[in-house]
Amino acid sequence: MYYPYFLTYILTGIGIGTVVFIWALKTGQFTEQQRARFLALEDEPLQPAAVSLKGRFEFFCLFFLAIAAIVASIALIGYVLFFH
DSSP, X not given: OOHHHHHHHHHHHHHHHXXXXXXXXXXXXXXOHHHHTTGGGOOSOOOOOOOOHHHHHHXXXXXXXXXXXXXXXXXXXXXXXXXX
């Protein structure tokens, strides 16, 4: 009875996860895997990275997507509980 709603919900999550994974691959989030395991052992503190306008734009886009996902989840659950 509720299967189409939950399938839509699951497929939307898989779609968003796939888009975020492809974005991470394109921006180089998974490069230097050999260096990453030794970062915790370094004595010198890391220098803070300068935040560019592109970085702020990406942050606000991801923040908007997270809020939209929460609102869509609440709306879907409310629709299923109150109108069916």
